Amino acid sequence: MNWPQRWKWWRQRKVSSPPDDIHRAGELAEQRLAKISRAAGKANGWNVFESVRIPDIEQGGKREIDLVIVGGGTMLVVEQKHWSGSFTINHKEEFIQERNNGTSHNHSTVSQRIERKAKILHEMFKARHPKGKEITVRVLLAFTHHKLEWPNNVGVLNSDVRNEQQFINLLEEENPGPLNQDLLDFVNGFGTWDEIELNGGLMLKGDVLGLGLGDDIARWQKSCEEPLLGTAKHARSFFSLWSKEPSNVELYYGQQHVKASLPYGKSLRMHVVGRKEPEDVPWAGIVRLNLSKPPSSP
Template identity: 55%
Template sequence: MNSFGERIMSLSIRWKWWRARRQSFPHDEIHRAGDLAETRLAMLSRAAGRKNGWKIYESVRIPDPEGGRREIDMVIIGGNTMLVVEQKHWAGSFVITKDHHFIQNRNNGTQHNHDGVADRIARKADLLTALHNKRLGLTGQDKLDYRVIVAMTHQRLEWPKIPGNLKAEMVNEAGFIKLLESTKPGELNPDLVETLDGFNTWDEVHLNGGLLLKGDVFGLGLGKDVDEWFAERDTDVEASLIQKRSWFSLFSNNPTEVHLSRGSKNIEAKVPYGLSLNMHVVGEKRRREVDWATIERIFVSKPPAVWAVHEPPNKEQDS
């Protein structure tokens, strides 16, 4: 290709790169409302449970013997007691059928069947408890004591009569906070802390404009040295980016910069055109590439402990 052709291609690439940096991905309002409600409940729980020694874990992901992994909204531990919590932030009203299916009646007139909300979280609690007991070889009275809770946190929700044989306790936000404030579980069991510390949570990729992608990040795609640094992690990895978007940045050779941190170790790098990280997004069948030019920041959870390793992502089912 002659020099004129190379110049045209270069301008074309610069234009495409600049457009990618300026692209905005707005929030998914439905999922964002749920995320904000979960964050709020976790903050309230920490404040309410601090005096009595409750320890809070958010978005705990556990392996499932039937394949894949399962997410628990919140796990709270104190003494040798564990609270396994599913949060729902529904408005409107709901009913519980004889099969324990939760039917939500939304304020806009629509209806949604959430199936066995209590049954699902009870199963997750059983899996988590069995894993802890097996890891430590606990039997009989030494086994972990646990409670299964569904917290309905929206202030404008009409409640039905709750079946007595439901597999979970049903509480509103005030009732849940009161539970933490009024229950003294005793001195925290270090073995239980070790169990919960062994799990990881969702990786998060925040795009320009606010859209959040949750899932698993498998590679940063920033070159061999950075990928090796990333693979050796034993703690969380965070990255923040500077994206130059002005007209002048159209002619910049380094318009995207990234700052990576892993504990006390930090890396700063220029991100060339066309690089992307590789991840599996929750709810999608296959991994995808995410262009670094579209990213604002990322959070990658620490790897799980050896005994808490999940199934390979191409076989997994997240819920």
């Protein structure tokens, strides 16, 4: 490798991508709600699935649901918001958030969007189990920031709107009865977003279309039936300019794993959530990855 290449790759390894504070706070709140929901709902047999991705045949692509919780023959479809400040709901059912920093943001029709996702999920289940037992689908909005000020007209929404404690109370107090195993298997069959963590803490969510590590790794990856995890380690000191193998990656699922040096200039291909086109993400900036298990649901 010539010196211009060494220098360029070293500069890539030195790049730090700090997380977006607003989105990171939301992600941490989602993880926290999922964790306490599992604890709260365990005694009554509630099963918690987070970041559930479902196909949207009508509009194309995939849609994400923050939490889908299954108990008995009931499916709770949950949208979580960890907003601070206050919000209003206008005549179109658009949610207008007024943040503490003085800015405002139109979150559009939050309730209508999650209701549509719940309908898609319900229709998919009925199509797969046309002769099965009828299920109950409940749509909930969970506002988890304790300092959020609510408007007086939340009752106009079709969704069940709750704060964090009210939501947890539901799981602790309601016993949904005998489990519908078909429903549990159905929800368990969906995947989640792939996650790529960059040096500095920025998390990219979306679909990893290819690891870019050669045909042997691609063939091995196709055999994965569980989430594929990985770590990448990079030497970033000035002296690593002289290293022949400054980066390496370890990939594993279950008891199987692969460890290899990363050649210069390798990138994985990813379609990041919210971006129009897939893009190349240099391995030199990646520190960790968590690829969703292959979905079994259509």
